[in-house]
Amino acid sequence: ETGVTQTPRHLVMGMTNKKSLKCEQHLGHNAMYWYKQSAKKPLELMFVYNFKEQTENNSVPSRFSPECPNSSHLFLHLHTLQPEDSALYLCASSQARGGNRNEQFFGPGTRLTVL
């Protein structure tokens, strides 16, 4: 276990549904990340949060809405998704400062299928 948990592990939703992905880290980190991993494509960074503030939005469509209520929790709210949004969504955390700030710890991911 990496100290980063994600729920649910699997999610199937229709294009008109609204759902949320949850990530929690127990490592005392203050930076959290959302990544998207699609088949046959490199892992794509979506959002970065430092000390609860969003510091990076990698041109992600507005149908993905992140929320970071505190340094330990990160959500990804989903609405009116498209079938091409089906992917593995990975959460990660790291220190925001210091020598090890670039080592990221990943959760197991949520496998999302959009019908």
Place this chain on the structure above:
Amino acid sequence: SQQGEEDPQALSIQEGENATMNCSYKTSINNLQWYRQNSGRGLVHLILIRSNEREKHSGRLRVTLDTSKKSSSLLITASRAADTASYFCATDGGAQKLVFGQGTRLTINP
């Protein structure tokens, strides 16, 4: 883009043999990292090598970095069945943005 590109895309070897994977990137970096991913799971950090380092070891792992060629290699010695996974390099150019390659799928045959 400073996207890392791994080579080969897939590698199949016998247990006990050494496995070597390569990564190339395009722009200057602060550090380069290697991660492992078991099928359908999250990534696990293996090793980080900074831009001023040339070689680093961790257990059965050996990583080299050649910034003049913008390339890195990951060597796994005495491979085991449990090493079967996908391996990714990730380049860090700053601002907490890791850019991942497409990975090498490593299969260790018993």
